[in-house]
Amino acid sequence: MHTLYIVPTPIGNLEDITLRALRVLRQVRLIAAEDTRHSRILLDHYQISTPLLSYHEHNKLARLEQLREALAQGDVALISDAGTPTISDPGYELVRAALAFGAKVVPLPGANAAITALAASGLPTDSFLFVGFPPRRPAKVRAFFAQYAALRATLICYESPNR
Numbered sequence: 001m002h003t004l005y006i007v008p009t010p011i012g013n014l015e016d017i018t019l020r021a022l023r024v025l026r027q028v029r030l031i032a033a034e035d036t037r038h039s040r041i042l043l044d045h046y047q048i049s050t051p052l053l054s055y056h057e058h059n060k061l062a063r064l065e066q067l068r069e070a071l072a073q074g075d076v077a078l079i080s081d082a083g084t085p086t087i088s089d090p091g092y093e094l095v096r097a098a099l100a101f102g103a104k105v106v107p108l109p110g111a112n113a114a115i116t117a118l119a120a121s122g123l124p125t126d127s128f129l130f131v132g133f134p135p136r137r138p139a140k141v142r143a144f145f146a147q148y149a150a151l152r153a154t155l156i157c158y159e160s161p162n163r
Contacts, residue, residue, distance in 0.1 A: 001103040002104070004076050004094070004098040005024045007025060007077045007078065008083060008109070014046075020108055029074030032054075033055060034089060035056065038081045053070075055094065072101075078091050078094060078095075121154075129155055
């Protein structure tokens with residue numbers, strides 16, 4: 001079994017990618033991408049021609065066997081549309097499966113929206129909790145945040161204008 005690389009991708013600015021990430025994306029046998037159309041923009045920008053396989057919320061479990069076969073033949077990279085894969089993105093099931101298959105899992109450092117926002121927030125950074133995306137319904141949002149009301153740490157969550 002080979003290696004599954006967890007490769008962060010830029011959040012908005014294509015220059016926010018590491019040299020190591022570019023090398024890995026060029027060298028792997030296959031890239032599992034959340035949205036291949038979106039990922040193609042990044043790969044074309046850096047003239048990377050590695051084959052892409054869609055891996056997203058709606059097909060992630062169906063793709064596991066195909067990705068296991070790919071890992072048996074060579075290294076695979078997992079990327080999301082922006083930021084670090086598996087952080088409020090599809091991927092943790094693939095990581096779990098890769099470990100069960102006996103593959104090595106190597107996370108690369110790079111872009112992460114939560115940490116970047118925290119660093120620029122002016123809020124305390126010595127203790128924080130990341131809680132992903134809050135619920136969409138107003139009544140559930142109140143209950144969601146109420147459970148953290150007594151927390152003596154900075155609370156970080158994601159939100160998107162597209163949900």
